[in-house]
Amino acid sequence: MSEIKVLVVDDESDFVELFIKRFTRRGFSVLGAGGGAEALTLLKGVAVDVVVLDVKMPGMDGLETLKEIKKRHPTVQVILLTGHGSVKSGIEGMSYGAYDYVLKPFSLDDLVERIQSAYHRRALVGGGSGA
Amino acid sequence: MPDGGGLLGPSGPLAARSPVWPLLLGLAALAAATAGPWPGLILALAAGFVLWWASRRSAGALRRAREESCELSEQLIQSQKMAALGELAAGIAHEINNPLGIITQEAELLGLALEPVEAAQRDGSPLAAAFLAELRDGIGEIMRQVNRCSDITHKMLNFARKVAPVCQPSDVNRLVEDMVALVEREATKQDTRIVRMYGELPRVTTDPPLLRQVVLNLLNNAMQALERGGMIFVTTRAAEDGQIAIEVRDTGPGIPAAHLDKIFNPFFTTKAPGMGTGLGLAISQRIVVGLGGTLTAQSLPDAGAAFVIRLPATCGGEGERRHGAADQGTGH
Ligand SMILES: Nc1ncnc2c1ncn2[C@@H]1O[C@H](COP(=O)(O)OP(=O)(O)O)[C@@H](O)[C@H]1O
Ligand SMILES: [Mg+2]
Numbered sequence: 308m309s310e311i312k313v314l315v316v317d318d319e320s321d322f323v324e325l326f327i328k329r330f331t332r333r334g335f336s337v338l339g340a341g342g343g344a345e346a347l348t349l350l351k352g353v354a355v356d357v358v359v360l361d362v363k364m365p366g367m368d369g370l371e372t373l374k375e376i377k378k379r380h381p382t383v384q385v386i387l388l389t390g391h392g393s394v395k396s397g398i399e400g401m402s403y404g405a406y407d408y409v410l411k412p413f414s415l416d417d418l419v420e421r422i423q424s425a426y427h428r429r430a431l432v433g434g435g436s437g438a
Numbered sequence: 439m440p441d442g443g444g445l446l447g448p449s450g451p452l453a454a455r456s457p458v459w460p461l462l463l464g465l466a467a468l469a470a471a472t473a474g475p476w477p478g479l480i481l482a483l484a485a486g487f488v489l490w491w492a493s494r495r496s497a498g499a500l501r502r503a504r505e506e507s508c509e510l511s512e513q514l515i516q517s518q519k520m521a522a523l524g525e526l527a528a529g530i531a532h533e534i535n536n537p538l539g540i541i542t543q544e545a546e547l548l549g550l551a552l553e554p555v556e557a558a559q560r561d562g563s564p565l566a567a568a569f570l571a572e573l574r575d576g577i578g579e580i581m582r583q584v585n586r587c588s589d590i591t592h593k594m595l596n597f598a599r600k601v602a603p604v605c606q607p608s609d610v611n612r613l614v615e616d617m618v619a620l621v622e623r624e625a626t627k628q629d630t631r632i633v634r635m636y637g638e639l640p641r642v643t644t645d646p647p648l649l650r651q652v653v654l655n656l657l658n659n660a661m662q663a664l665e666r667g668g669m670i671f672v673t674t675r676a677a678e679d680g681q682i683a684i685e686v687r688d689t690g691p692g693i694p695a696a697h698l699d700k701i702f703n704p705f706f707t708t709k710a711p712g713m714g715t716g717l718g719l720a721i722s723q724r725i726v727v728g729l730g731g732t733l734t735a736q737s738l739p740d741a742g743a744a745f746v747i748r749l750p751a752t753c754g755g756e757g758e759r760r761h762g763a764a765d766q767g768t769g770h
Contacts (some may be wrong), residue, residue, distance in 0.1 A: 392620045394658055401651040402596050402721075408650070410619060424606060424646070431604050 310336040311426045312354060316346040316372065317361040317388075326359070333419055343367030347375055355383060356434070357406075357425045359418075362389040362396055370399055377404040382434025384425035388413070520724060523704055524598035531591035531598070538588055545580045548573070586712065593717045597704055601728025603645035605753040610682060611636045611674055613646055617653045618672055621661060629667030637675040639682050644729055644753040652722040652733070656686040656745045659718060662709065663690030663743060680751035681731075687744040693737035701735060730754040 313335045315326045323339040330337045338353065340346040344367050346358065358376060362369035373385050384406040389396070392410050400408055406425045409418065552573060558566035618632055625632055660670045668689040677683045693701060700706045702723045707716030719733075726733040731749040 392623070394621050394624050394654070394661065397617075397620050398651075398654055398658060401647060401654060402592070404647070406647050408616070408620060427606055428604055428646075431606065 310334065311422065312336045312338075312356045313359060313422060314338045314340060314346060314349060314353075314355045314357075315359045316340045316343065316364075316369075318342055318364045319361075322361075329415060330419075330422075333415070335422070343369070343372030343375070346372060347379070350376065350380060350383070355380075356429050357422050358383060358385045359422070360385055360387055362387050362400070363391070370396065370403065373400060373403050373405055380434075382429055382432045384429045386418075386421060386425055520704075520720075527594040527704065528598035531594040534587065534591050538584055538591070541580065542584055545577050545584070549577055590715055593715050593721070597717050597721050597724070601648070601725050603648060603729050603753050605643040605645055607641055608644050608646050608649070610639050610642060610644070610649070610684065610749075613649060614653055614672060614674055614684060617650055617657055620654070621657045625661060625670065628661070628665065630661060630664045630670060631668075632670045632672060635671060635673040637673070639674055639676055640680055640751065642680075642682055642749060642751050642753070644749055648725045648729065649747075649749075652725050652747060653684065653686070655718045655722045656747075659745075660686055660688035660690065660743070662713070663688050668742075677748060682749050682751075684747040684749075685744060687742060689742045692739065692741060693735065693743050695737075698735060698737060702733075 311334075313330060315323055315330075315337060316339075317323050317326070318341055320341060323341065327337045327339050338349060338355070340349055342364055346360070349355075350358075360369050360372060360376075364372075367375075369387060369389070373387065376383055376385055381404075385404070386407045386409055387396075387400045387405045388409050388411060390411045392408065397408050406428060407421050409421060552570060555566050555570055555573075559570055614636070615634070618634060622632055657670065657672075664670070670689075671685070671687040673683075673685040673687070675683050675685075697706075697708070702719050703716075704720040705716040706720075707714040709716075719735075723733045726747055726749070729749055730753050731747060734746050734748075735743065736746070737743045
């Protein structure tokens with residue numbers, strides 16, 4: 308099986324750096340972006356399986372970014388990540404096609420598993436960067 | 439009997455053509471002729487009893503069969519109705535989305551056009567300041583209302599979307615707990631306690647993001663029913679045939695009997711404008727049916743409302759599967 312390609316999007320660069328370090332160690336191939344617009348630009352050029360997306364970002368927020376990602380790359384799976392989850396944003400996120408909605412702080416093992424299931428779904432719907 | 443399917447009707451088990459009649463009559467006659475009056479009477483009575491028993495049995499089976507086929511055709515009609523409604527909703531939503539886009543752009547342009555006035559304000563013109571404040575206010579309101587409209591059109595499109603489940607092995611207890619955890623903070627703020635009663639569940643294959651959407655919808659409704667606080671009981675349990683059941687029950691005001699058969703209709707809402715669009719349960723039921731299960735509601739007077747999701751061991755949408763990219767949201 309080829310490596311699972313993950314894109315992490317968060318306006319806190321410390322978080323992105325740490326994420327890349329930890330998940331690379333777990334065998335994922337990880338890219339980072341500091342915001343929604345940057346993520347969309349990246350997705351144009353690079354095949355990604357799973358996007359881990361912060362909900363609360365200045366400028367283009369997580370839900371807007373999610374909408375655009377699902378519009379342009381419907382088989383890419385998006386996991387929303389949030390420090391202060393609200394029911395409203397959860398409902399909105401799920402209805403815009405997010406795969407999962409995860410509250411911060413998260414455990415590494417837990418998120419690893421969720422990324423793997425998201426990747427599994429991506430393979431089922433006929434996407435997949437390795438294909 | 440209103441139709442030809444009755445006990446004695448042309449297709450019933452005791453129809454004239456049926457071999458049961460000559461058999462029983464012959465048996466009674468034979469008994470009376472060969473064995474004297476008493477055993478003959480007994481045999482005839484026994485034959486009569488068998489006849490009575492057989493007719494009761496087949497009547498029961500028939501009634502059940504008719505009920506089942508009724509339910510099935512009702513569900514079929516319902517899903518056809520929903521599909522037609524969905525198309526209508528999608529058509530309207532698309533039509534409304536275009537002008538909404540233009541309104542948004544114009545409002546943004548108006549904002550830009552205000553720059554010279556801003557310059558005048560910086561130069562100290564009180565008139566410009568008042569004018570600006572008023573206009574910014576107006577533009578803000580336009581944007582808020584546009585957002586409200588697009589929220590509704592988004593939900594309409596979500597309702598109209600074909601449910602095309604992508605099935606994966608899933609840990610449903612964990613999935614339910616995720617949604618409970620998401621709701622819990624806001625629940626605590628409104629004095630609502632969530633009681634978890636998770637049973638041991640067999641592993642099922644289902645569509646996790648679709649199921650999350652449903653569970654979250656039910657929890658959200660329960661929260662809205664408990665504005666003044668109360669309890670939400672979230673139960674999961676194994677059911678017959680490897681099925682599972684998820685129940686969300688609340689101690690709110692419940693649902694009046696007259697509403698019970700309407701709450702799953704699209705756009706049925708008892709909530710104030712802006713609070714509810716009446717699409718949550720319609721979407722949820724479509725999803726659950728698409729997963730091969732059922733979503734039902736119960737309400738006892740003054741005992742709150744209960745919603746039960748039943749799911750099969752393996753998810754299967756009947757005829758709702760689409761090929762290829764079955765996996766998009768409906769934000770457009
Ligand atoms: N837990 C509940 N308690 C009482 N009434 C409920 C509950 N859940 C749903 N309802 C009723 O069903 C209606 C439809 O619900 P729904 O489809 O979710 O739309 P909305 O929440 O936008 O009104 C609600 O307006 C309400 O009258
Ligand atoms: Mg609702």
